[in-house]
Amino acid sequence: MALHRSYLVVFALISTMIPVMTLAKELVVGDGKGWTINFDYQAWAQGKDFRVGDKLVFNYPVGAHTVLKVNGTGFQNCIKPPASEALTSGSDEIVLATPGRKWYICGVGTHCETAGQKLFITVQPQPSSVSPAMAPSPVQSNMAPSPVQSNMAVKDTVNYQLFFGVMVAVVTLALAF
């Protein structure tokens, strides 16, 4: 019985962590194809949910490609920043730290211009219900209602996940003792 109980306690602890664990995910750019030429990265990004805290992984043979973060103009016209800014490890990881539009291009040859090796994504904010200090405070202003509304919806979802995890934990602990 003691062993059985400790299993339940572990399960309860894991349950409370599930919502936190689902908050960040790893996205392999191009999936199995990786970071390469003649691949439609806009189609790949289509419908995917990019959130602050998520991680992009660019996989490619070392030397074949690089990853450069650029702005919208750089993306449009394939303007390469200095080579010293390039990621070159062949398994480059980028944690999406801020919301908004992000652009990445390859710095090798004319891969960006002629082979479409460029990625554009929009990162959504990831409101955290764990640290209320980070949540947007209700401000009485003339802000457009739509972004506020969508933020609230995301926050509600996260709150629900956390609530569900805590409920499972409480019920499990109640059964254990």
Ligand SMILES: *[C@@H]1O[C@H](CO)[C@@H](O)[C@H](O)[C@H]1NC(C)=O
């Ligand atoms: C975009 O980046 C280029 C350099 O790659 C820079 O010259 C330009 O000023 C930047 N544009 C904006 C709007 O920041």
Ligand SMILES: [Cu+2]
């Ligand atoms: Cu390339």
